Amino acid sequence: MGEFDLIERFFKRPVRRAALGVGDDCALLQPAPGMHLAVSSDMLVEGRHFLSTVDPRALGHKALAVNLSDLAACGAKPLAFTLALALPSADAAWLGPFSEGLLALADAHGCELVGGDTTRGPLNICITVFGEVPRGQALLRSGAQAGDDIYVSGTVGDARLALEVFRGQLAMPQEVFTQARARMEQPTPRVALGLALRGVATAAVDVSDGLLGDLGHVLKASGLGARIEAAAAQRLMGCADAPLSPAQRLDFALAGGDDYELAFTAPPSARGQVKGAVAHAQVQVTRIGSTTAEPGVRVVDAQGQPLEQRFGSFDHFG
Incomplete structure (x- = not known):
């Protein structure tokens, strides 16, 4: 299975909210008027963030969950995400449940996969997630007051x-x-x-x-x-x-x-x-x-x- 076959089989999906998704050089997102775009990236590295024995379906879930948690802390509504994936091999038995766990959580939060990258190498998962929050309403780390x-x-x-x-x-x-x-x-x-x-x-x-x-x-x-x-x-x-x-x-x-x-x-x-x-x-x-x-x-x-x-x-x- 080649790189583009892998993407087509496990990760390419039609978009509903994004203007353009997987398949072009760039994805196109269109936040609503009066909104800020919230962006966060997280990387999961085998042996550092997860064990080699983890269920790939659970790993797919967690890979996106840790990014959605950043949006939650900002008070942002999920829009879309990109996936950069380094794999030792194109193993369909692993990719199937991994993509199912990833996309099930994405669907639960209306967060579309709109692009990314794949390469051969030690297992490494990097997701960048995009959300939107009304201008002036983002939850920040700097707003706490004494006595809160x-x-x-x-x-x-x-x-x-x-x-x-x-x-x-x-x-x-x-x-x-x-x-x-x-x-x-x-x-x-x-x-x-x-x-x-x-x-x-x-x-x-x-x-x-x-x-x-x-x-x-x-x-x-x-x-x-x-x-x-x-x-x-x-x-x-x-x-x-x-x-x-x-x-x-x-x-x-x-x-x-x-x-x-x-x-x-x-x-x-x-x-x-x-x-x-x-x-x-x-x-x-x-x-x-x-x-x-x-x-x-x-x-x-x-x-x-x-x-x-x-x-x-x-x-x-x-």
Whole structure:
């Protein structure tokens, strides 16, 4: 199977929203009047971002999900994406389920595949996604204000749990591992929540490298600090039956990574609006603390005393 046969068989589709899709030198997108185009790229490299044993259907899903999560953090509606794919070989048995997982998620969010590139090489997936957001309504990292509530969507820490089992550092009951593995390999991009938070949240970021590390980008951009309640953060893990110590559970939740949830801020006066946005998006959120004028992040116990436990975040070159 040649390169162009591969594209024709697995990835070429008629477009509905784009002006021109796969098959030309450039795709053509046409945002609606009064909209900004939101653009984000993410790369997944075998051995770094995913294991060689991952189900290709799950990998196709995740490859697009991590990009849609960036659009969600900006409050942007997905429009289209491009796919650059390096493959060791043109293996139809792998490409079939990979493209099915990728395109099923794309269809669920009305996001069209409009172009890209293929080459022979170590397995590497790079997606650039395009979305639109009304001018002046994008959720940014720089908008948080002192005294804002800090929220996190869904659950975090479960992907880290699965990774530690894969590494042989932990042993878990099979049902716990299955649940954690699903969160690691098939995250749910919170696009509906990002859209519902426009005009409600003051700032947002997607959680990919660890909650505290990614929240730190918001705090730095906004010139703020934060007070995080340890008890609330411990409840963020979805695998409630995992036999972990309180310190492990807190570390996985705050420094785990690969979660692709949203962390966002909003003033206490907007708690009713946040509740409405959450109900509309049909996703749980947890309020874990508040922003402070004083810089730095303090994780505190039930008595308000800072914990001595330290938390990191993932850095490819750290």
